[in-house]
Amino acid sequence: MKIAVLGTGMVGETIGSKLVELGHDVRMGSRTATNEKAAAWAKKAGAKASAGTYADAAAFGELVFNCTAGNGSVEALAMAGEANIDGKVIVDIANPLDFSKGMPPSLFVSNTDSLGEQLQKRFPKTHIVKALNTMNCSIMVNPRSLPDTHTTFISGNDAGAKTKVKGVLAQFGWKDEEMLDLGDITTARGSESILPVWLRIWGATKNGAFNLKIVAAKP
Amino acid sequence: MKIAVLGTGMVGETIGSKLVELGHDVRMGSRTATNEKAAAWAKKAGAKASAGTYADAAAFGELVFNCTAGNGSVEALAMAGEANIDGKVIVDIANPLDFSKGMPPSLFVSNTDSLGEQLQKRFPKTHIVKALNTMNCSIMVNPRSLPDTHTTFISGNDAGAKTKVKGVLAQFGWKDEEMLDLGDITTARGSESILPVWLRIWGATKNGAFNLKIVAAKP
Numbered sequence: 001m002k003i004a005v006l007g008t009g010m011v012g013e014t015i016g017s018k019l020v021e022l023g024h025d026v027r028m029g030s031r032t033a034t035n036e037k038a039a040a041w042a043k044k045a046g047a048k049a050s051a052g053t054y055a056d057a058a059a060f061g062e063l064v065f066n067c068t069a070g071n072g073s074v075e076a077l078a079m080a081g082e083a084n085i086d087g088k089v090i091v092d093i094a095n096p097l098d099f100s101k102g103m104p105p106s107l108f109v110s111n112t113d114s115l116g117e118q119l120q121k122r123f124p125k126t127h128i129v130k131a132l133n134t135m136n137c138s139i140m141v142n143p144r145s146l147p148d149t150h151t152t153f154i155s156g157n158d159a160g161a162k163t164k165v166k167g168v169l170a171q172f173g174w175k176d177e178e179m180l181d182l183g184d185i186t187t188a189r190g191s192e193s194i195l196p197v198w199l200r201i202w203g204a205t206k207n208g209a210f211n212l213k214i215v216a217a218k219p
Numbered sequence: 220m221k222i223a224v225l226g227t228g229m230v231g232e233t234i235g236s237k238l239v240e241l242g243h244d245v246r247m248g249s250r251t252a253t254n255e256k257a258a259a260w261a262k263k264a265g266a267k268a269s270a271g272t273y274a275d276a277a278a279f280g281e282l283v284f285n286c287t288a289g290n291g292s293v294e295a296l297a298m299a300g301e302a303n304i305d306g307k308v309i310v311d312i313a314n315p316l317d318f319s320k321g322m323p324p325s326l327f328v329s330n331t332d333s334l335g336e337q338l339q340k341r342f343p344k345t346h347i348v349k350a351l352n353t354m355n356c357s358i359m360v361n362p363r364s365l366p367d368t369h370t371t372f373i374s375g376n377d378a379g380a381k382t383k384v385k386g387v388l389a390q391f392g393w394k395d396e397e398m399l400d401l402g403d404i405t406t407a408r409g410s411e412s413i414l415p416v417w418l419r420i421w422g423a424t425k426n427g428a429f430n431l432k433i434v435a436a437k438p
Contacts, residue, residue: 190420
């Protein structure tokens with residue numbers, strides 16, 4: 001599949017490299033066509049990898065991964081251009097982290113709204129699917145690196161879009177029973193609210209290589 | 220030990236009954252000395268159980284469980300009276316749920332503050348220990364009812380107070396490695412932030428008998 005990865009940080013690089021490894025054609029998008037990190041990534045990742053502007057990448061991809069910082073996500077999708085993203089599925093991995101009030105970061109939107117909802121509202125013709133935002137990126141693309149099953153939460157308004165995203169996550173190694181569909185995009189308020197506890201578990205255990213598992217009694 | 224349980228709801232009843240079963244002397248506190256639910260609970264729970272006002276219960280207990288609704292917790296502790304709670308450990312199980320904005324409930328304090336912190340600030344001579352607030356009450360007192368290990372988060376400013384609470388939780392059946400000390404009371408922002416996703420997991424799975432487990436890679 002042709003896939004756009006928006007964002008040149010560690011999450012974008014990790015997702016992009018995994019997608020290339022799986023045989024997809026990946027274009028990494030950033031603010032400028034000459035972003036050095038994106039170019040270096042594309043060179044290292046090989047023939048199926050390329051780099052360009054957010055608009056270049058979005059036009060190229062039939063599926064879009066939003067790996068930008070949460071406070072830059074609206075702007076990144078706006079720069080990608082509605083003509084290039086409308087009708088497409090956007091996997092929203094971003095979190096609304098606010099580093100301006102000290103550490104650990106708080107959230108700039110939470111509780112009665114979410115970043116996922118803000119993106120869906122601002123770009124109503126896209127299909128925003130919140131997923132993978134509750135763990136570090138090495139676990140996103142290699143869920144089997146943990147010694148037990150665990151969970152990624154899925155939120156989105158469109159069932160077909162969620163099925164498409166689950167298909168790619170399955171290629172990453174996610175088992176069907178590990179992908180919990182919480183419901184429509186308002187349920188991103190739930191998964192984004194994991195960040196405050198995620199950060200404090202990391203602080204207490206000094207180990208960011210973890211994820212949460214739902215342990216349920218037999219019904 | 221003599222223990223106060225503030226609150227006559229399902230959480231208070233379940234915690235109170237478990238403490239009596241373990242051999243503790245338990246007084247359930249409520250707004251009035253003649254609360255029918257508290258009296259019925261005390262009658263059913265036996266000779267080691269009694270009921271009274273918040274102040275009666277707090278004066279009786281050397282340890283206090285706050286099992287009131289989050290939006291009534293400050294008032295309940297104020298009614299208990301600082302003379303009766305100062306210097307004591309208060310296990311804060313409450314969550315700041317706001318049912319006024321529709322279902323699922325949102326939080327009336329979150330992100331940059333927490334109910335645990337608000338209680339600690341308002342009653343500075345008590346030792347607030349946030350614990351058990353991230354699961355239903357049957358699991359709080361019977362953690363071994365789930366088919367795997369799982370986690371309760373502990374937040375509080377006083378190490379001795381946290382050790383005391385962990386001792387009671389161990390009597391409930393919690394294993395030492397299942398009780399994760401997140402740090403000071405500000406980390407209650409983390410555990411209270413689980414509620415938004417807890418509610419949506421419950422909504423998606425239709426099973427409230429679950430808890431979260433931290434699955435970590437070996438360091």
